Amino acid sequence: MRSSKRLLLSFAVLALASPTDLPAASAAGAVRYNRDIRPILSDNCFACHGPDANRRKGKLRLDVREEALARKAIVPGKPQQSVVVARIGATAPDELMPPPDSHKKLSAGQKDLLKRWIAEGAAYEAHWAFVPPVKAPLPAAGQGKPRPANPVDAFIQARLAQAGLSPSPEATRPALIRRVTLDLTGLPPTPAEVDAFVRDLSEGAYERVVERLLRSPHYGERMAVDWLDAARYADSNGYQVDRDRELWPWRDWVIRAFNANLPFDQFTIEQLAGDLLPNATLEQRVATGFHRNHMLNEEGGVLADEFLAEYTADRVETTAAVWLGQTFNCARCHDHKFDPFTQRDFYALKAFFHNVPERGVGNYSNPIRQNAPPFVKLPSPELEAKLAGLNAKLKGATEQLAALNQQSTAGLDAWAERVAAGVSWTQVELLAASGGDQPPRVDEPARAVEVGPQETRANTLKLTARLPAGTFTALRFECATTVAEASFQWSELKVAKPAAVRLRAVTAGDSLAATETVKVLDNDRRTRAVLVVKPALAAQAVFELEPALASSAPSEVELELGVEHAGGPTLWRVFVSGAEPDRLVPTSVLAIAQKPAAQRTAAERRQLAEFRLQQQPEHRRLSDAVAALKRQVADAEGEIPTTLVMEELKEPRATFVLMRGAYDRPGAPVTAGTPAVLPALEEGLPRNRLGLARWLVSPQNPLTARVVANRFWQQLFGTGLVRTSEDFGSQGEPPSHPELLDWLAVTFRESGWDVKGFLRLLVTSATYRQQSQLTPALRERDPENRLLTRGARHRLMGEFVRDQALAASGLLVPKLGGASVKPYHPPGLYEQITAGKGYNTYVAGKGDDLHRRSLYTYWKRSVPHPAMLLFDAPFRESCTLRRPRSNTPLQALNLMNDPTYVEAARWLAQRMMREGGDTTAARVTHGFRLLLARSPSQRELAVLSAAFERARTDFTRDPAAAKALLAVGEAATDARLDAVDLAALTTVASTLLNLDEVVTKE
């Protein structure tokens, strides 16, 4: 008797310490390994006596029964003879287990449980999540009660009955329609929708609401948000440089897939291996963007192999987390310490993802937004037509040019004679220089300008030069360096004064070829001439001046150079020449021209003739036209959206176990394979991503259906049946309702992975429809609602807090998909921490861009939208399957003061005035209903009406304040509305937007 009393006491302790609130073994019931023992062993013992062979102490493993028995650690039925029991009860520190330095300690209750379990025979059970789920028969209802129509309720209510609890009543209709509308679309219901539902007393009214919501295009947007977290979607590459990428077409694919109710198995297969499907469509290839969502390092000096190892590891970890609910990151450096996955399993999975033709690092010299291969292009029909037109013109001009090249050679020798005389150059005096990262220095005696290294992009250097009197037809730049070698990325050149002078790139003497220097004349900073500069051998660039510069006195010329990145320092000199332009020839041509005509070979004569042709006006006109058309084609192609995709190398890359996970320490080679502890990849499946994807959704896989069903449950109920929705392993929590989870998993799979059908099943359950009120009794008996004694009540995700405000106020632009947009953003955030001209400032969009749904907000990984971060959004650097829900003062500041919400309050006030009626009470009620679906109580109305009257009196005395408040935000409100009334109602609307109930789904 005494001992059983102690046992009860110790259970009380255990219940407090346990991560779940679900009762463990009752004192009377049998001890169960999975429920009672595994959590203790896993948390306290497995790290040293578990699956990880390398770190195993004393060669003892306790996770496998035979091994524990063989070493007498456990003697079934005989706790006194079991070493485990002796060691956990030892008093000597070097005998005690877990050892004191592990900072782990077993409670008395846990020790008793272990003893009881051994006394009862020490039966092991396979880890629940690895046992294939089976559909248990539906539990019987309580005596005299009919079995609930919805199977979900049968399981939930049976468990409640066991605990002596009963469900809560159904929520009110306004509460219910707000809940389900927010859950399925992330938007609030309109008052008309609420009224229709409240009035519809016929059978199936609620089910019809659910059908309408599942058909709404906003359903796909809402579903996508959680999936984007899982897939670590962002609009930038991450890491230090964090430039833009284009992957939004994949995001739009996700929205379309949810809206089209693509079965989840197909959803899986297309995202993991759409490119490997027979006759893969462009859509299916776009879907594979899922595994290009990982970060990409563009930092100078990163090693491709190191980061390739990161990206492939990320794919393994993400796949294992999203589909298997397993923490594979733990097996990257060593065997998993808690779950039966080996390091080899990790790299066998990596082998599936290691065959993408990718470089491992980004290419920093590529233009921003240019995706890292592989990617696909997605031109619109209009753009395709435009391109076809341009290409046709280009073809015509090219053909004309070719015809011109066939013309005669008359007058060739006379021209050659003029060329042979050579061209003389005059160095010009440089007066001033400015611009760039550091101001250039004019070096007087050398008549040169020293330009320091330019670390950033989009620098513009200005040079002022003095030309002597005379007529000048050509300009030559020379660039040398005082260091061994420096590269200089030269993007632009123009004559700023006199402005009428145009430049033409020519190849003359030892200058860079015009094909290279033409890149500085195209007004496009993305194209650059790259000079490799050395001290002795100056790089030269020659340009013809059109028209010639002529002056009878010395004159000043201003030149502008665009520089994107430069080593150095470099020394620049400028020369001019008055030679006729057709005498500007490359050294090779000059050499031929200087030979006596008779000694020229046929090939040399041809070379001369071709070169001369190129100098003729008609030839120049045509070649200019060709160049211009090529640019237009390139520009049009630049407008084509692209999206990152997966592709498969013909020959798979070799994959090795990486010792300690280090990219440069390859160990044993591995081939693609699935984890040994799970059912094998079936015979007929290919050993590539497609096979892996099919294996993930095969009926034999015990995990995927459970893991996915649990996440949908989490999305609606706030907490999964398995609370640790990202960890179905031994350290995760076991399910609160194991039979229900299995029933749901099998049902989902057998339905053909019908996602909408599954959500319909959940939201039409009585369990989902319960009211969410707490009572002292419920708080006592079911504090966290794990038994589902009531409806879910929790704060909305950050995206939906904003979307709700936009929708209720009428600001929301409901356009689906497209490139990401930049709504309001506090100033200065980018400037403080980012670098790189062109992407170190946030330029907010205009018009519609300000009021799109939040999932379209541009997501920069180093600086995600601050309001989203405040509401627990992740950085999207790695897979996230469960966001925390915190409650902070910064959230309050955001909702009170962010122009987003101040503007939304103004628009909400406008709706209250225009649509609500003439009385304050009616207007306030309308605003209340727009956000909360219900009408305010008399007491609530009294508070809000008084607030309005107070604000009106206040603003009447201070109309300037009213005006200032109304000026926040770009969206205009109706100017005919009375400013004082509108401002006063705006403060009331802001009050509403800040209510706990408004930011909460209840």
Added chain:
Amino acid sequence: MIADALQRHLARRQFLSRSGTALGAAALASLLAPRLASAAQPPHFAPKARRIIWLTQAGAPSQLELFDPKPGLAAQFDKDLPDSIRQGQRLTGMTAGQKRFPVAPSVFQFRPHGRAGLWLSELLPHTARFADDLCVIRSLHTEAINHDPAMTLLQTGHQIGGRPAFGAWVSYGLGAENADLPAFVALISRPSGPTNAQPLHERMWGAGFLPAKYQGVRFSSGKDPVLFLSNPPGITPERRRAMLDDVAALNRMKLAEHQDPETQARMDQYEMAFRMQTAVPELADLSKEPAGIYERYGPESRKPGTYAANCILARRLAERGVRFIQLYHRGWDQHNNLPGGIRSQCHDTDQPTAALLGELKERGMMEDTLVIWGGEFGRTVYSQGVLTKDNYGRDHHPRCYSVWLAGAGVKGGHVHGETDDFSYNIVKDPVHIHDLNATALHLLGINHQRLTYRFQGRDYRLTDVHGEVVRGVLA
């Protein structure tokens, strides 16, 4: 109410698994009743430091120019770095292709300072006045060789993002001391000269897998020192107060009906937001600092957003009980033109750093403030690019570098660790980033092995599975 909420939090969150209850209770108390937070108990054991000011020099300052004198290198000018020293260690992609690795001796002179005779560079004349307070670690080493992973490792104990920043761990473990201010604040300063300022990343002061409430709050110069702090135009504090009273009245009705403690928590957060609206502008307003203060911190201190101005702000934050102040200064990445670049950086940082130390001492705060100065890795002894007598560059070097600690519980006038003649390898007392973090936590009274948070089934900590307290630096 509070007891109920405590119960709920106990059940819902694990704070410090398997650790003493004092720390967990302190954290809870600060969460739920912030005004009581000043009564926070010492955590695992009596702390030496109550707060940390981390002067984070982003971009990696060269140890060879500042803290690790190698007079013998003068004779090695332009000679190749011996293979026996380099030992084939990996290099970054920026110099891996170099044909030679010519030794670049520092152009700056060192001399001993203070009673202890601590050797410091001529670049740090102001800091040198506090030589007897500094504990220079010359043997710090890291694993990453590029900025982003290295800075992430320094701040979160892991090269890849996703884990909480040091300050977030402290915020989670110890809570806030001041009811009206966050526990963890990040300040970012702007270099005055044109430099290669390496980008930072919000994750560096992020909460990782901890709830968002523990994330560092970025204080900026300008209208809103904290995001969204200011009321919109037309809304006076009185109007805001009235509105908050309405919100509270309506929330109370909701609470009475629904009884969700989360509603009460939100009401508390709104009150704290309101208090922050007063406390933060007062704190960030440097205009009332006497002129003498600006003289001490130097000419840049009058410009908002500079390192000097942020040092004044850091002292004000420390005075008001902010636990963890992470002050960044960017621009130390001198791959070329190092002598000019580092001179400009020291111009920005030396005098304000010294002024901060001086003020902390005068106000008696050095005794319970730990100041850390340093970056994410060191720089190579060999020149990147062309070497001349007075100009050279240095590449990234993770194998050894220097930082200094000062203040609470730290030996002053002390050098810990030693590098070889080339400052390329450590020859004595290596200190890993995890060891540095373990030591800093130790000074806060926290056993780094016991400050844990369960995520994905694993008990994570700042020092991962590593870290030894560096006893040699403790006073």
